[in-house]
Amino acid sequence: MxxxxxxxxxxxxxxxxxxxxxxxxxxxxxxxxxxxxxxxxxxxxxxxxxxxxxxxxxxxxxxxxxxxxxxxALHPVGKATLDIPVIRREIEARSQRYGYALQSRQDAVPPGPVRAVLNLGPDARAQHVLALHLADGRPQAIEDRWINLATVPQAADADFAKVSANEWLVDNATYTHGDITFSAQSATAAEAALLGVDAGAALFVIDRTTWHHDDAVTTARLAYAPGYRIQTRI
Amino acid sequence: MxxxxxxxxxxxxxxxxxxxxxxxxxxxxxxxxxxxxxxxxxxxxxxxxxxxxxxxxxxxxxxxxxxxxxxxALHPVGKATLDIPVIRREIEARSQRYGYALQSRQDAVPPGPVRAVLNLGPDARAQHVLALHLADGRPQAIEDRWINLATVPQAADADFAKVSANEWLVDNATYTHGDITFSAQSATAAEAALLGVDAGAALFVIDRTTWHHDDAVTTARLAYAPGYRIQTRI
DNA sequence: TAGTGGTCTAGACCACCGT
DNA sequence: CGGTGGTCTAGACCACTAG
Structure with a gap:
């Protein structure tokens, strides 16, 4: 032996x-x-x-x-772990200058799908924020977000002109869980105009919704300019 | 107390x-x-x-x-874990009928970028496999793959007409690590034709390369038909 | 170089759930 | 029921690194 x-x-x-x-x-x-x-x-x-x-x-x-x-395991499932950083840090990590431009912000009745996701009644209002994130002055991503004021009432008074809703929420609202969807979508005319690309361009889109226990906190759609990619090791 | x-x-x-x-x-x-x-x-x-x-x-x-x-942590980084299933199982999990159609398969000198990724010399050949995955008879994804025959010589004899290279590799080649990139890309004319969509349609693309220690095993590009999305909980 | 996290051990009790 | 993984404990040694 x-x-x-x-x-x-x-x-x-x-x-x-x-x-x-x-x-x-x-x-x-x-x-x-x-x-x-x-x-x-x-x-x-x-x-x-x-x-x-x-x-x-x-x-x-x-x-x-x-x-x-x-x-x-019968069917070994590959798993990949992605980091979902705050956009500003993602840009700064590439040594690019971060810019932020609030497009619009209003208290409104959300469209049906958003209402369903946030679990709001037919007349309930929510805070809508539309903003642009820039890298070295060039549009990087459109943030289209709805915030549930029933869950995060302070959002009504936040100054989203200076701090993106993205970051404000990280500091001011906690969540217990959420879900994320990644997809590819063609740019609408409005999105194309904001991003400075041709209508129909392929955009990488991240839809994210978060909850605090049973209460929806916010749902956001981040549409990235062409060329964006997410990479990870396995 | x-x-x-x-x-x-x-x-x-x-x-x-x-x-x-x-x-x-x-x-x-x-x-x-x-x-x-x-x-x-x-x-x-x-x-x-x-x-x-x-x-x-x-x-x-x-x-x-x-x-x-x-x-x-100063900047809490959100992390999401994605499952990367074998395409066939992904389709069957939706109770759809899985189909597979080999388009072409040949021993060839790969283009520059692929050669670089696989770390091959300028004249080295590799196995190229182009195939279509179908769900209920409709094109779901294009698999465009290069296999390093220096690492996986048995691939030269595999019958990719019956089993997708995707699955064959799971059973016949091991890897120690790899990397994955997710992006959105406009369909080329050839891709559009294969998928039965308009040229320029937004495709969700997964690029994956795997290594066995220092030897590249394979690199693949999976271009999914419009509508595809990846979802996960956080 | 000293304090901190990283890990191993041997033993123990327990929750779960196939049979 | 009884075997398995899940976890806790108390103690120990080690690897790393900030001061």
Whole structure:
């Protein structure tokens, strides 16, 4: 017998298990040994194995259930983690000069779809903010936002001419959860004019809605000028 | 003295720290007590505090550095985790019928940009696969892929008429890391024809490149028909 | 160089849920 | 029911780095 390789760090265990999955030693759908057995095999504590397997489960490579044990995921789902920075910082991170131009701001009855998303009654009003974010003086993104005054009444008095609603909300409204949708949409005539591009240009669009428990806080549509992209490592 | 509230689970500690950040008891940039002190205050073990703070740091709300301690992040970065499923499963998950149509497949010298990404010499050849993914018979996405035969030689013999390169690679090539870029692009005439849309339509595009250690495995461009979107919760 | 987070350990109890 | 993962604990050593 030669000496066993030791896997006494959760990273080492993680990598070894990942290797066995990738090399098909453990195939999709297979049950793998339980934590106690793996700990014995790897010569480490069970909690070390636990952390490694938990990381792999978070990554979507393993399915873990009490009593049923741990299995290799049938359909390994790739997961990518994106950073969603505040636009100003995103621009400044590229060493560009950030600019901001409020286009309009009013208290109004939102259109049907927005009303539905914010869960407002048919006559309820909300704060509408339309603004332009600029990078080195050139339009970078249109922010079209509705803020639920029932949830964030202070928004009625905020000075969105100086601070974007985007940033104001980060500092003045908390949320418990939200959802984000990424899509590609053709620029409307109005959007094209604001961004200084041809109508119909392909815009990268991020729709975001946030809630504080059951109360909708705000919903926003960010339409980025052509050329924008989001990148991440996996 | 009234009895202290106990925080004897990492979730409870997590929530309490999150509360203090949200309520501005601990402001952006502030140092917070070290793990030992917090453990004493919360009446739990240091490792419990550690796990809670680690989760908050992963979420971008805290900055942690040895010796320097833990600080509330100056600019809380929102993070979103996207699932990147195999296209077939994505379509089947919507209860649509999946279809696949290989358009062309050849061994060729890739264009400059692809050569650069795959880190190939000027005369090196690679496997080029162009295919269409369909949902209920309608074009859903164009897959334009180059496979590095130096890394995955078996790709030369794969039958991409039956199994998409996308899926074949999942089963036959492993990778250690990769990068993904999301963008919006106008459909070229060729893309528009394949997808059955007007030229210039806004397409959601995912560019993905994967490596096995230092060797590029494949690079692919997935251009989705208008209407496609990616959604996630935060 | 000393203080902080990062991690490992050995043991323990518990929640969950297949069988 | 009983096996599995989920978690907590108390203690220890280590890696990193600010002062």
């Amino acid at each position: 030669t000496g066993q390789t030791r896997f006494n760090s959760w990273q080492a265990v993680h990598d070894e298990v990942l290797r066995r999955i990738r090399e098909r030693e453990w195939k999709p759908g297979d049950s793998i040994p339980n934590e106690d057995d793996l700990a014995r095999e790897f010569g480490c504590a069970r909690s070390t194995v636990n952390r490694a397997l938990r990381a792999l489960a978070d990554a979507g490579l393993l399915d873990r259930r009490r009593r049923a044990g741990t299995r290799v | 009234t009895g202290q509230t106990r925080f004897n689970s990492w979730q409870a500690v997590h929530d309490e720290v999150l509360r203090r950040i949200r309520e501005r008891e601990w402001k952006p940039g502030d140092s917070i007590p070290n793990e030992d002190d917090l453990a004493r205050e919360f009446g739990c073990a240091r490792s419990t505090v550690n796990r809670a703070l680690r989760a908050l740091a992963d979420a971008g709300l805290l900055d942690r550095r040895r010796r320097a301690g833990t600080r509330v």
